[in-house]
Amino acid sequence: MATRRVIVSTWPVFAGIIFLILGNGLQGTLLGIRGSLIGFSPAMIGAVLATYYIGYSFGCIVTPRLIKNVGHIRVYAALASLASSAVLVYTVTDSAVIWTILRIITGVSFAAIFIVSESWLNASSTVYNRGKILSTYMICVFVAQTGGQLFLNLGDPRNFELFIIVSVLISLALVPISLSRREAPNYQSPKKIEFRPLFRKAPLGFFGCFISGFTGTTFLLLAPVYAVGEGMNQSAIAFFMAILVAAGMFFQLPIGWISDKIDRLKLLAFVLMGGFVFGLIAGLAALSIFPSYLFLPSAFCLSGFMLTIYSVSASLVNDSLDESEIINASATLILINGAGSFIGPIFVGFAMTVFGDAAFPLVPAIACLVTCVITIARSHLGDTIRRKDRSEYIPLPDKLSYVAASMAGEYAMEEEHPTEGDADISNVQKEDL
Template sequence: MSNPSGSKSPYLLLSALLVSEALFVTGYGLQLMLLPIRGGMEGFSAVDLGLLGSSYYLGFVAGCLLTPVLLSRVGHTRTFAALVSITAAVSICYPMLAQPQFWALLRFITGICLAGLYLIIESWINDRATSSTRGTMISIYVALNYIATAVGQMMITLYDASSFMLFSVASIVISSAVVPLALSQSPAPQPPSLVRLRPLHLFKLSPAGTTAIFLTGMAIGALWSLGPVFALSKTGDLASAAQFMSAVVIGGALAQWPLGKLSDHFDRRHVLIGITLAATVASVTVALLPQLSGGWLIFAALFGATVLPSYAVASAHVFDVADRSEYVQVSGGLLLLYGVGSAMGPMLAAVAIQWFGLAALAAFVAVVQLAIVTFVVVRMRLNKLQVVTDKQAFDMTTAAPVVPAGFGAPSSGERFDARADD
């Protein structure tokens, strides 16, 4: 692809976009930490909090389907500005009416906006990247996402969570995200093509990979939606809870690349089984601990390092058996499956919490991880190993649960892996 801006560095062209992304994710990270805690203060039940998480992910799925239509009509920059503005406005509406159904509606709208913003950012990066810069660009993007999320979570200690101030701070930071991109001279990419998504086709293509992604969505959706309240119950104070959740995020960020590279050299299903077994042990341990203290931040990081990277490895496994002509369709389908799982997870975990207490959240994550292990092992027993050519090397594009359409052409290679129908 030719560079539409002449000889300018692609990193320079993307700098404004990445600054905008970092500001947005920082504000949203604060909101992500604040809402479950404030909801608990307002008397929301565990089911109410689970409803908020499920509503967000339902909106996320809707956003994946609606955003390409907006892009085709008004382009990337205007759509980005509109979605940021809507998210900022929604962020300040929560304390106006502390009612679960109202908050669920706001979370649904936020989910639509977040899906659209991720699609815009990732398609923009893809448009500017070349085969020699794509890996570095995506690495920077994913790292910024995790760092900004952790910073936003820690901002909850700035003011009392029962006040209006933290919602105002989140809204201000989110709204400021539109400024760098609006003032940038970087040309916008062409709108993406509309793609037909076929989840059932993906399941036939790779039952193990697609099921693992669906179940991973359930676990991670429950963790993001109810984790702050769980951490607060285990640590005893807001600052420690924020540190715990930030440690989970940082652990996941640090583990993405090495685990992905490990899956390039060994059967990805073996790596996935190892990750999910470790996540099961970590989840059970967290559930059984009566209290978490500062010394357990390392353990929180290990928890994140085992739970969060599963999507990347499972996604890479699906791409291994997909035809190159299907990559865009596969990316969208996997994101849709992840979103549906993430919508179901918070509600199921909330019901478990309602019955057994907050420790049931970690137990729920453990059960889901065991389900992944069981299904993958069964699939491996049903299928003999064979050599797969045109093996896709691990790419940081699969490191986040928002898989960009068309990112990264796989490199060729040869190794033992599953047959094409798994």
């Protein structure tokens, strides 16, 4: 019952997160459609939308200093207001330069907002309830990301109504936090592990986090561009985007179950091979070599596999690190994923402009194949983790701040080495629930 009370007491944070992700999920799709309708090429759209991750990475770096200087609530209110205002500017300009600036501003804002929100959750969590709080948070993220796509049916992307809806959703996130009586948590920025030592200890996990951003983020950012190019109507695009996002949620459970049964290098190879196979089918369907009705189910499976790469890769990294390194490594993995999320849309957008829309599923498929071959080669060289040394698999969306990622790392470490007292209290909680 204690865990339930903690989750209920943090409802303002969960409510704020839901509003934010509803707005952000709609915004990404809306900008892809709007950019296509006003004549931006896929290369231009990919480059503009990718700059969000420059802002996001920068926001992760500067937010701790902002929190230290002015406090959690002021940072949250200021950056949420900035993100809400930035959305409205898209309606008055078609300048790619201004769009780029707005995307960077939005990235900085959302990084700060997520760090503050997740800090509240982290402050409320203990060794006895961290898993339940984390799972509740993940459910909110996945459901809101999916639901945000359906708001696309409420207006015309050529007009301003949908942009106002995004702005309102982001603004509504301020209400529950501002009215909450919870005190601001004590915040400590995690120390980042340097890239080179982390790469030496877990090269495949490191590269997998990068490929997760390169493939999964790119697929979701450019899916609206592909849909417009294929002549889908607005309702069809909303449905298409919703099932692509939902795939990430549905695939996490079976992949998590499999992770307890086989070596994680083999699991990563399996996920990557799945991404390649279904990406190839989707690409051939887009080229009309395969029947067109195969595109949607194969795109669903492709998205599902790509959106689980981060969870598998992060678990693989955790398996290779000492306990003292797991929590701090999470911050570094977020930045690595952000680098892939920046490079991927630029590369794939350029390929779509030069080679056509079929590059949309084929380039991520090729990236999955190359990474799969490397993974198989490494596994034959003896890079395996004994089952007893494995960390807990945690289904993670790759778009978290390092606070939630650190919570996940801490939970994995606790599950790997539970104390006798923890087990006793966990049993009591199960009986209460």
